[in-house]
Amino acid sequence: xxxxxxxxxxxxxxxxxDSGQLQAGDRLPTEKALSEQxxxxxxxxxxxxxELEQEGLITRSRGKGxxxxxxxxxxxxxxxxxxxxxxxxxxxxxxDYAKGIMTVVADKGYRLxxxxxxxxxxEELADYAGVIYYPEDVxxxxxxxxxxxxxxxxxxxxxxxxxxxxFPAVVADNKGGAYELTKHLIDQDCRRIMFVATASFGEVSSxxxxxxxxxxxMAETELKANYFAKLKSESNxxxxxxxxxxxxxxxxxxxxxxxxxxxxxxxLIQKILQVGLSIPDQVAVVGFDNSQASxxxxxxxxxxxxxxxxxxxxxxxLLIEQLTRSDQQTASCQLPVKVFIRESSQKSLEMx
Numbered sequence: 518x519x520x521x522x523x524x525x526x527x528x529x530x531x532x533x534x535d536s537g538q539l540q541a542g543d544r545l546p547t548e549k550a551l552s553e554q555x556x557x558x559x560x561x562x563x564x565x566x567x568e569l570e571q572e573g574l575i576t577r578s579r580g581k582g583x584x585x586x587x588x589x590x591x592x593x594x595x596x597x598x599x600x601x602x603x604x605x606x607x608x609x610x611x612x613d614y615a616k617g618i619m620t621v622v623a624d625k626g627y628r629l630x631x632x633x634x635x636x637x638x639x640e641e642l643a644d645y646a647g648v649i650y651y652p653e654d655v656x657x658x659x660x661x662x663x664x665x666x667x668x669x670x671x672x673x674x675x676x677x678x679x680x681x682x683x684f685p686a687v688v689a690d691n692k693g694g695a696y697e698l699t700k701h702l703i704d705q706d707c708r709r710i711m712f713v714a715t716a717s718f719g720e721v722s723s724x725x726x727x728x729x730x731x732x733x734x735m736a737e738t739e740l741k742a743n744y745f746a747k748l749k750s751e752s753n754x755x756x757x758x759x760x761x762x763x764x765x766x767x768x769x770x771x772x773x774x775x776x777x778x779x780x781x782x783x784x785l786i787q788k789i790l791q792v793g794l795s796i797p798d799q800v801a802v803v804g805f806d807n808s809q810a811s812x813x814x815x816x817x818x819x820x821x822x823x824x825x826x827x828x829x830x831x832x833x834x835l836l837i838e839q840l841t842r843s844d845q846q847t848a849s850c851q852l853p854v855k856v857f858i859r860e861s862s863q864k865s866l867e868m869x
Contacts, residue, residue, distance in 0.1 A: 526565035528643030617829025647671035694821035694854035695730030707773030714777035779804035816860030
């Protein structure tokens, strides 16, 4: 346990030196201050400082303190590698994030490394100059973000903003996109428009913002907002079956469905067609993400496109800004989306 604790202090200080937060000649916290900050003994904090001194990163002077050395021997891997952490391995669109990031970091002399969330070791994060993190949801992200926040690691969130921590985020205009999609369904004379989502609004900010966009559009009409909620003990398959049963029982009026993402919308379209309902005449469906599959399904899915490549570029720029201007707060960034109207909501094709 003692070795793990001293390594945490070691990695914390080393990352601050690698990122430029601590410059040559800067004084480090005392053994006592470090022991209080990390809730360890002074022996443990001293061990971390001794190892940093042995590597030539700091000098220690009795009675004066510890200081960052002039031209410390920083390893290339620690100071020039940026880590992109992704929740899934198979999503095609996630590759566009990486391409956008690479164009920026390569130009600045950094290398991009990619890992899945399931394979990341928290203790290794301090070996990177900075981290770009695509969080799956709050529950799966708290430990990693807490670790980075405690150690002052440079980090940018991708796709989702998490209010629990003060990390900058690059997100799409989920609210604006859902607003436009809902307005489109209103224009298509849908008399009942439901918001469909399996994700928890509290855990996934992107879905929460899409719901807010839906509500904003519905508030401009006399139509009643209707969130078709998933029951706690209900599987996704059972949820979709219950929704299709509801649609089958309400064939007298045209229904519009604003679905949280393309993946769920495509599953829903398949089930709706299986029970003999007509799309878009009886049920109009819109998704979100403009995935490849949205154009391969029949009917093709109306959706909103996020520019994953540009989001990756922007995330990399914010991270570089953190690394080079550590004394200033880095602001989050929201990028616009583009709505594509296809056959799942309207028979004639057009693009907004």
